[in-house]
Amino acid sequence: MAQTRRRGRRKKRNPKRKLIVFVIVVLILGIIGFIVVSNFGKAQRFIGSKLYPIKYSEYVDKASEEHNVKKELIYAMIRTESHFKKDAVSSAGAVGLMQLTPETYEWLCRLRGIDYVDGGLYDPSINIDFGTYLINYLYKEFDGDEKLVIAAYNAGPDNVKAWLKNPEYSSNGKTLTNVPYAETEKHVEKVLDAEEKYKKLYFSEE
Secondary structure, three states: OOOOOOOOOOOOOOHHHHHHHHHHHHHHHHHHHHHHHHHHHHHHHHHHHHHOOOOOHHHHHHHHHHHOOOHHHHHHHHHHHHOOOOOOEOOOOOEOOOOEOHHHHHHHHHHHOOOOOOOHHHOHHHHHHHHHHHHHHHHHHOOOOHHHHHHHHHHOHHHHHHHHHOOOOOOOOOOOOOOOOHHHHHHHHHHHHHHHHHHHHHHOOO
């Protein structure tokens, strides 16, 4: 005798239940989206503060005021030159946070009428003070052209002056169209980029 199969009844779809689930999902996603958007700026600033930190602020503030140099530029220089390592020494013998050579330090001491301190470049207060003084000096040498100032800080003012006289590198004797040292060109780009980041993170009025 053939067995008869019972067919299971299909459950009827409940459109109301489906709509409720959909609304709940949309609400949850909306809440998550709102939290993400509202905290996006804070997250950006947090990440930015780790990549572009503020250190030795007491010395930077003092040097900025005394030598009339923007804080964001000082921090950008320190970050690019040494990544805030006060005992950093380059292959060329540049020392400390703002990577000054002992010869440059000695020259600046004579220029300022200040006693030379043996090992002074390892002292953050001295290094930042003299590095910032040098930036101010270069601003005067190059009529406030920041790109030339940064290039001269890296390659030396005599080299930059020679480049400005060379039509291969300067079309008007005042600005550089080409930088013959690839290292200096990259250095200028890094400092300017870091300066912009510091300005937006800490010194912008927006």
